[in-house]
Amino acid sequence: MRHTCATCAVVALIIAGCGEQGQPGSSTAxxxxxxxxxxxxxxLTDEPEGAIGVLAAREKSKTDDTIVVVGRIGGTxxxxxxxxxxxxxxxxxxxxxxxxxxxEGCTDACCAHLKELKGFTALVxxxxxxxxxxxxxxxxxxAVSERDMVVVRGRAQRDDGGNLTILADGVYVRR
Amino acid sequence: xxxxxLPWEYGVRNLFRRPTRSALTLTGLTTVVLLVLxxxxxxxxxxxxxxxxxxxxVVLMSALAAGDNLETSSIAARTAPLLSASLAGVQTRxxxxxxxxxxxxxxxxxxxxxxxxxxxxxxxxxxxxxxxxQVQITEGAWPAAGELLVGRLASSKLGCDAAALKIGxxxxxxxxxxxxxxxxxxxxxxxxxEMWCPLADLQQAAKRQDYSLVAVTMKPDASVADATLFCKExxxxxxxxxxxxxYYAALQKHYKPVRMLAWIVVILVASAGVxxxxxxxxxxxxxxVRELATLQAVGFRRFAVLASLVQEASLLSVTASLAASALAxxxxxxxxxxxxxxAFALRIDSVAVLLGCGSGLMLGVLGxxxxxxxxxxxxxxxxxxxx
Numbered sequence: 423m424r425h426t427c428a429t430c431a432v433v434a435l436i437i438a439g440c441g442e443q444g445q446p447g448s449s450t451a452x453x454x455x456x457x458x459x460x461x462x463x464x465x466l467t468d469e470p471e472g473a474i475g476v477l478a479a480r481e482k483s484k485t486d487d488t489i490v491v492v493g494r495i496g497g498t499x500x501x502x503x504x505x506x507x508x509x510x511x512x513x514x515x516x517x518x519x520x521x522x523x524x525x526e527g528c529t530d531a532c533c534a535h536l537k538e539l540k541g542f543t544a545l546v547x548x549x550x551x552x553x554x555x556x557x558x559x560x561x562x563x564x565a566v567s568e569r570d571m572v573v574v575r576g577r578a579q580r581d582d583g584g585n586l587t588i589l590a591d592g593v594y595v596r597r
Numbered sequence: 598x599x600x601x602x603l604p605w606e607y608g609v610r611n612l613f614r615r616p617t618r619s620a621l622t623l624t625g626l627t628t629v630v631l632l633v634l635x636x637x638x639x640x641x642x643x644x645x646x647x648x649x650x651x652x653x654x655v656v657l658m659s660a661l662a663a664g665d666n667l668e669t670s671s672i673a674a675r676t677a678p679l680l681s682a683s684l685a686g687v688q689t690r691x692x693x694x695x696x697x698x699x700x701x702x703x704x705x706x707x708x709x710x711x712x713x714x715x716x717x718x719x720x721x722x723x724x725x726x727x728x729x730x731q732v733q734i735t736e737g738a739w740p741a742a743g744e745l746l747v748g749r750l751a752s753s754k755l756g757c758d759a760a761a762l763k764i765g766x767x768x769x770x771x772x773x774x775x776x777x778x779x780x781x782x783x784x785x786x787x788x789x790x791e792m793w794c795p796l797a798d799l800q801q802a803a804k805r806q807d808y809s810l811v812a813v814t815m816k817p818d819a820s821v822a823d824a825t826l827f828c829k830e831x832x833x834x835x836x837x838x839x840x841x842x843x844y845y846a847a848l849q850k851h852y853k854p855v856r857m858l859a860w861i862v863v864i865l866v867a868s869a870g871v872x873x874x875x876x877x878x879x880x881x882x883x884x885x886v887r888e889l890a891t892l893q894a895v896g897f898r899r900f901a902v903l904a905s906l907v908q909e910a911s912l913l914s915v916t917a918s919l920a921a922s923a924l925a926x927x928x929x930x931x932x933x934x935x936x937x938x939x940a941f942a943l944r945i946d947s948v949a950v951l952l953g954c955g956s957g958l959m960l961g962v963l964g965x966x967x968x969x970x971x972x973x974x975x976x977x978x979x980x981x982x983x984x
Contacts, residue, residue: 498829498832503822503825503826503829504821504822504825505820505822506820506822506823506825506826508826508829510829540832540833543832545826545829545830545832547826547830555826581830581831583831583832583833583834584833585830585831585832585833587830
């Protein structure tokens, strides 16, 4: 009995001694989100009227303009932002169902034709009343995938680099 | 029926009856365990160096085109103030944002004695001390203009004597002389093999106006997604956001073949040790056939004699494991090893000691079993008659 206890103690000490320090968790905070509530609020059942292409929106819109933009999700190797209701969309005349994507594992840097597309893209952020991007993945929120056609309604935000960000309050997916 | 074992002292005394053979076996086993500890220490040191370098709260903003290679990354100087102003979720204290613009260079360094070698230089501002939380100045002071703060393992990376990088010594790189003003440690992180100098001075010396990267500490409740969002929003800057942990994890992947090779060496060394142990034990047991048969004749069962032989071998292997561990901890632990992206310290930690001692014990037990079993298969009469 005494030997068994001693053996157990030694094994416990060895296991405790070998224990790795817990890997720090990912910096991505796992925030529980109510997808259904977000879907009800931000997913549009009817297509908004007066949609313009991404290229036209980049040319015409100014900060705080209310715009409706149609385009295809893509234009970059990774159009999604993990854990955020945001995605990159590109002008539908440039990115079609057959183009606008890279080989598996390729990035914008190595995919030359995507590098050329940055002047034809806009970032869409689905934001709440306070302007914060929703903490939910856009793919789950709108059941969309790369190269899907979407119509986005929201406010334009421009910067000195000529980039267009759409602070969206509604997204319609063309099926 | 209770099994009657040979007295413990019998096995111990036997070891001293043949001191030369015992000493030789002990030396062989110690060498094998020490080799195992060395190789495991190498693997653990490399892994630790890359693991400790990544801070889970830090995100590295570098050029999209650079991929994983920070040395080739070049981003506009306006990126740092832009990030400070626009990026949500950046850690702030007393109004100071944790944003560290850095210029990271692999460059030719000329030492005081005229020898030249390749070194790693990082141009930093004082905000690096906020973002790089592992870094601690161990001697001297933060570098002023024309000064250099050298990492604990910088001399190993440069392949020079530590005295060449003492405070007050000078080194030459990028066409300029730099005076060493202090040393720093970074809890085993890769920074320890670097030399840090003021960013503006390095930019001037290297005739560059850009940065290699901007390291940003995010608030605990913020996410790398905020940094990625910024990069997707400001596509004109052509930035990518990589969590520092992910960056070093990617480097770990590059070194996977080296680690695999090291593990193969561990297995080969341990196997060689087992065979050497087997050889020794066969010799030891062959010369004791009469003794073992006599023990059986006086009433000890075969298993008891076998257990006594394993006990002798185990005693030797445990002693060898402890001796090798003591040697490794005093002589090997912390010894610097130079490698491509810097230098790291060999690490004899709990895992290394466990593997080393485990191998040692395995050598003893596995090495003793087959010859002991062979001796036990000889009949008592034949054994007693054996010369």
